[in-house]
Amino acid sequence: MTEDRRLAVLRAIVEDYVATHEPVGSRSLVERYSLGVSPATIRNDMAALEDEGLIAQPHTSAGRIPTDQGYRVFVDRLSQVKPLSLAEKRAIGSFLDGAVDLDDVMQRSVRLLSQLTHQVAMIQYPSLTRSTVRHIELVGLGPQRVLMVLIADTGRVEQRVIDIQFPISDDLLARLRARISEEATGVRLVDVAPKVSSLVSEFPPDERPGVSAIIASLLETVVERHEERVMLAGTSNLAAFGEDWGGSVRPVLEALEEQMVLLRLLGESMSGDSLSVRIGHENDVEGLTSTSVVTVGYARGDEVVAHMGVVGPTRMDYPSTMGSVRAVARYVGRILTEQQ
Amino acid sequence: MTEDRRLAVLRAIVEDYVATHEPVGSRSLVERYSLGVSPATIRNDMAALEDEGLIAQPHTSAGRIPTDQGYRVFVDRLSQVKPLSLAEKRAIGSFLDGAVDLDDVMQRSVRLLSQLTHQVAMIQYPSLTRSTVRHIELVGLGPQRVLMVLIADTGRVEQRVIDIQFPISDDLLARLRARISEEATGVRLVDVAPKVSSLVSEFPPDERPGVSAIIASLLETVVERHEERVMLAGTSNLAAFGEDWGGSVRPVLEALEEQMVLLRLLGESMSGDSLSVRIGHENDVEGLTSTSVVTVGYARGDEVVAHMGVVGPTRMDYPSTMGSVRAVARYVGRILTEQQ
């Protein structure tokens, strides 16, 4: 079947180009891959592939390189995720098992991932919206200053200092703490708002101003402001394939400095814990139109709590990258699940 | 005096090279700067400066560029810190005054500094060793799990989850909390260790294992592990003058990814709140031998609590950069001092 061979040619082109970073021509293709036909035939196939928009020539008299669409087809139909080697798996285990903290887990994971893939890795902290409250603490630091600490079941800890207009007594603070704790513990964070805000009416009128100030801060800060956090590693890997993006890593670095952009990249990966790959222009983020983003959710128990992934050049080794991302995500998920 | 003119020539060379990024020759020098002598004279001076190792030629038939030593002399003897414009000062104020948190202050400051200087900015959190304890909190999260929160007088908050071998009752925890709080509050962090570790003996033998576990964790984690933190911003500015470092930003990015390196850069700035400038090879950090580092301490009240600064190419505008760094540091110091 001729269609089959055409796809085989596309696969060979992608693999060769990823390996050599040079446009690949018909002759070298038949030499390096056993396609069983002559270069002329390949040329015909290539012309067809080019018509379909899957490959392109940088200039006449040069070989072909895959287009974004070409990579898309490669990823969707011509490749499968490559499992890690035993050594790599062991490395993941020994590297991640030493973590003592959620912060530690996040940091180690993202570093590990950047080293495995030689690309820029990113990881999102377990989302607060999908977590439940394990503990809320209010600590008085002074008459008009309160420290609030919130601990989610994922191990994530958010803390925040609140300045209040009205002085608050230690006693009131303790009562408030108890009531908030009672109402909120075990509740999903999205559901905290209604439960807690109704608390104000329980308190006598003269105490209400302070109480509502604290509660307002609680809701505004924890739920809205600090909500999502992302950690990055391996930006120096950008330099390695610097020539790709027209010689300048600038726009990429700029994009990666923006938390919002990172969140969008991570957030757009679809539901479920299946790998998401966005190639080149599929990322509508400015500055990242010639990069690919591979992301996946990681779960605590059965529930996906956040996402992680890597950013690299479109001409990356997709099977290996996808393998690494998936493996690390699974391992992180396991750690989160075990540590109860 | 001929020596004076020689230095004037050096100053002109530095200023011109910083402005144009091109080797500067004798003719253009007399044209652009009113030195009152002929190019030939300048050539003689240049030859002398080259003998002294202050300037060099990239190749014969090219103009001169300053050497690291040349910049050194420029910074030490030929320039003075350039104060910010009114507009810039106002920008600092309005940008930093909105900060609600220490985290917020740090983040805003470092971003601001990178924008003002167009370089990579870094800031160290107020050092714990030089702070006193404002508050210590222990919160039971489960029978064998405790959250410890430490708040320093600088507003810095460190939190940490501790897993313990032995179950601990809520009651014991409360007593321990009270005692630790009592002993440690107001004490400099370096002095906490002796005070707190002697607490173990106060408790009955059957409670000691748990108590000493917690205290050990407290000391080990807060005092030793998390001790220093650094925040970075503006790495994309590296790309702007990318051609400088032999075309590759890689080693610089790599160096900046290492917390240890950053701490060394910041830590090496001398005592006091005076500006420190290290130029090119004066940084013995691998990968940063063609960058300059400008740092300064910032104070809370009278005491320097940490350092901040920027990393940029050796051919930076030292007077302006030093001005910006100093200005932001002062402003941060003021905020820390005011917020009591």
Next chain:
DNA sequence: ACTTGGCACTCAGGGCAGTTGAGTGCCAGA
């Protein structure tokens, strides 16, 4: 004792022409 104009020398970089070679498209025949 400096300063200056003059002069010969060096050398990176740009422009130009020629060559090479990898690669293509197309066509006629198996």
Next chain:
DNA sequence: TCTGGCACTCAACTGCCCTGAGTGCCAAGT
């Protein structure tokens, strides 16, 4: 449907020359 052959294209390299900015040095001037 595949294949070999053929003419064509064009990036990239080469060697060459030229230009111009810049230097070092020297002899004369102040």
